[in-house]
Amino acid sequence: MSLVSIITPSYKSKKFIKETLLSIQNQTFTDFEVLIVDDASPDDSADYIEANLPDDRFRLIRLENNLGAAEARNEALKIANGRYIAFLDSDDLWKTEKLERQIQFMERKNIAFSFSAYEVIDENGIIVKDKIPVPDKITKSQYLGNTIIGCLTVILDRTKFKQDIIMPNLRSSHDMALWVNLLDEIKVAHGYKDILASYRLVGTSNTANKTKAAKEVWQVYRNYLQYNRFKSSYYFIKYAFNAVLKRI
DSSP: OOSEEEEEEESSOTTTHHHHHHHHHTOSOOOEEEEEEEOOOSSSHHHHHHHTOOSTTEEEEEOSSOOOHHHHHHHHHHHOOOSEEEEOOTTOEEOTTHHHHHHHHHHHHTOSEEEEEEEEEOTTSOEEEEEEOOOSEEEHHHHHTOOOOOGGGOEEEGGGOSSOOOOOSOSSSHHHHHHHHHHHHHOEEEEEEEEEEEEEOOTTSTTTSHHHHHHHHHHIIIIISOOOHHHHHHHHHHHHHHHHHHHO
16 A cells, blocks of 8 residues: 555646656655546547656556546546555646655644645746745635645645545536545645645646636636625635735
């Protein structure tokens, strides 16, 4: 068994995934497994990944049908054996000491749920936003008005949760829904102030399409959480304000 299970969904990911996997292989912390789930890519992504697996800690899971990123992650979560769960999408990158520093932080402070600051890069790896800062702590209510937790930075200690770590079956913003579910139980997540990851902004990403991303956040309030219009509008206004601040 490995101490950390890293979950990486993949769909038509040939352009960036080799660099992503190398950023994991180069970690100073080495006790991990990587579960890469190809979500029935229509191209030869899965074959490409299999040919470029860095070592035997990396495992490719091929899905026969396209299920979406949430269910792809859940397929990996079903077989993950690590105490800690970390997430990294197929176009993003980790800093070399990400796992080592963040797990030490969690062990030192007895933390169940941590996340970190990150930078934003473009498709060529050029930094377009040098830091997305994070608070020391965040509660469920605070998070609903400030979706600051980057999925690529999250590490969860499964031994500290009563519930299973399962992504809600939403086509998008499923990570937001999961963080809300977990914060219902543990009440607070802890932020690590240093930059430990690079989020790649690509033309097809939800973050690149601000209107689409905003609509999906609204749908989490209204459809998943089933908040009324007043409560949803309250959190959405705070979300929109903080989203602007995050990019200034």
